[in-house]
Amino acid sequence: MRSQYFTIGLAVALAFAGVSAQSLKPETPYPLQAGINKGTADSLVGTQYWYFYATPGNSRVMVRLKSPATLYGTELRNNGITITLYDDKRTWKNTKVVTSRPNASEATFTAEKVGKKMKIIVAVAPPNQNLVRMGGEYEVEATGDVAFDPVSTQDAIVRTYEAKVAYGDESYGTVKFNTDGTIDTTNGYRGTWKLFDRENRIYTVVVGKYRVSVQYLPGYGLVRPDDPSMIVFQELRR
Numbered sequence: 001m002r003s004q005y006f007t008i009g010l011a012v013a014l015a016f017a018g019v020s021a022q023s024l025k026p027e028t029p030y031p032l033q034a035g036i037n038k039g040t041a042d043s044l045v046g047t048q049y050w051y052f053y054a055t056p057g058n059s060r061v062m063v064r065l066k067s068p069a070t071l072y073g074t075e076l077r078n079n080g081i082t083i084t085l086y087d088d089k090r091t092w093k094n095t096k097v098v099t100s101r102p103n104a105s106e107a108t109f110t111a112e113k114v115g116k117k118m119k120i121i122v123a124v125a126p127p128n129q130n131l132v133r134m135g136g137e138y139e140v141e142a143t144g145d146v147a148f149d150p151v152s153t154q155d156a157i158v159r160t161y162e163a164k165v166a167y168g169d170e171s172y173g174t175v176k177f178n179t180d181g182t183i184d185t186t187n188g189y190r191g192t193w194k195l196f197d198r199e200n201r202i203y204t205v206v207v208g209k210y211r212v213s214v215q216y217l218p219g220y221g222l223v224r225p226d227d228p229s230m231i232v233f234q235e236l237r238r
Contacts, residue, residue, distance in 0.1 A: 041135035057145030
């Protein structure tokens with residue numbers, strides 16, 4: 001159903017600023033922040049969810065596909081991201097596909113004469129492909145009469161992951177990061193986590209004999225700060 005609040009247009013744009021993240025859970029989307037918010041759509045990870053508030057007046061949401069995924073340097077056909085905006089009551093939705101093709105790399109959603117404050121969800125879905133990694137880096141920006149919730153960096157890491165690393169004969173399985181700074185694993189190993197750099201979401205993690213510095217990227221998990229493509233603990237959706 002076409003939204004009574006949002007209409008969509010296309011344009012080509014270049015922009016680069018700000019850093020943010022995203023959530024894999026539609027029931028707990030990640031709060032957009034003022035300015036440009038960055039994310040990476042990944043077909044091996046799944047749909048990512050953001051939210052903001054449209055307040056009385058006019059507003060606009062722009063989504064740009066900045067760097068599409070490639071295979072051996074060649075851009076894949078049918079590689080794009082699907083953007084869906086809807087209200088938290090799910091009374092309407094509006095969807096558009098953004099690709100790297102000329103005149104299709106940016107989607108603009110506009111809202112005019114919004115009468116009351118409403119929570120808007122922004123879902124970013126990569127191609128439905130499980131064999132080859134598809135998607136790419138994107139940006140989301142909400143401007144005009146909008147409002148944002150603050151981000152709780154301290155609690156961001158508190159969730160459940162799948163360990164992508166091991167130390168010798170130590171295999172960690174599913175790993176749970178607790179609010180008190182401790183870590184539990186399904187394979188019986190225990191550990192600790194500590195915030196090192198709040199602004200950049202970098203943590204020091206010790207599990208069993210394994211010690212590492214990681215950066216939290218919601219929608220992915222805990223990655224190496226020097227190489228975000230290397231996932232150390234992958235965030236689980238459940």
